[in-house]
Amino acid sequence: TQLLEQSPQFLSIQEGENLTVYCNSSSVFSSLQWYRQEPGEGPVLLVTVVTGGEVKKLKRLTFQFGDARKDSSLHITAAQTGDTGLYLCAGALIQGAQKLVFGQGTRLTINP
Amino acid sequence: DTGVSQNPRHKITKRGQNVTFRCDPISEHNRLYWYRQTLGQGPEFLTYFQNEAQLEKSRLLSDRFSAERPKGSFSTLEIQRTEQGDSAMYLCASSLPLGGHEQYFGPGTRLTVT
Numbered sequence: 001t002q003l004l005e006q007s008p009q010f011l012s013i014q015e016g017e018n019l020t021v022y023c024n025s026s027s028v029f030s031s032l033q034w035y036r037q038e039p040g041e042g043p044v045l046l047v048t049v050v051t052g053g054e055v056k057k058l059k060r061l062t063f064q065f066g067d068a069r070k071d072s073s074l075h076i077t078a079a080q081t082g083d084t085g086l087y088l089c090a091g092a093l094i095q096g097a098q099k100l101v102f103g104q105g106t107r108l109t110i111n112p
Numbered sequence: 113d114t115g116v117s118q119n120p121r122h123k124i125t126k127r128g129q130n131v132t133f134r135c136d137p138i139s140e141h142n143r144l145y146w147y148r149q150t151l152g153q154g155p156e157f158l159t160y161f162q163n164e165a166q167l168e169k170s171r172l173l174s175d176r177f178s179a180e181r182p183k184g185s186f187s188t189l190e191i192q193r194t195e196q197g198d199s200a201m202y203l204c205a206s207s208l209p210l211g212g213h214e215q216y217f218g219p220g221t222r223l224t225v226t
Contacts, residue, residue: 004154042205100145
């Protein structure tokens, strides 16, 4: 059983469309990170959210941490082909915990 | 480039052989982590160092696996008597002392056991 469930696992849309990826858990996280990973490479950190209800924006990407700190979402506006990749959410279960628990990822394909 | 580096990037080995991977963290980061990622899955935590001390090990880290960070800088991960199930991407990450939840990953070492 995955502690962090991401949905959808696969998403293929046309350039210019909007999309939302979800990361859900029954556990409370002290912080949650979103990473993007290209094939054959390591994950690259996009954002960290810490406070319940927090919203962070990174250009066309909007990240939200749920009020109860159990879930998060990533919304992409006007997707571009360069957004194609594997998006991973990861969380720290307790304050000061060193290991991250990862979701299984959402593989996003943006078609031209 | 001052990011996390890992060597080798790819390793193909025969079942039963030993392999060793190296990770060089970002220079001012004193915390170093090893994760394993299999196809279609997110990374799974293996172990974590603060300076030279190994402070946590996952149950995934069997007796055949050993990790060291002798001088608190680079780290090595050794797998003895490799098995086909060890085939995976081995990822190293590092973080600042007070930023443990912000971990920066290297490019990984892809291990294939034949």
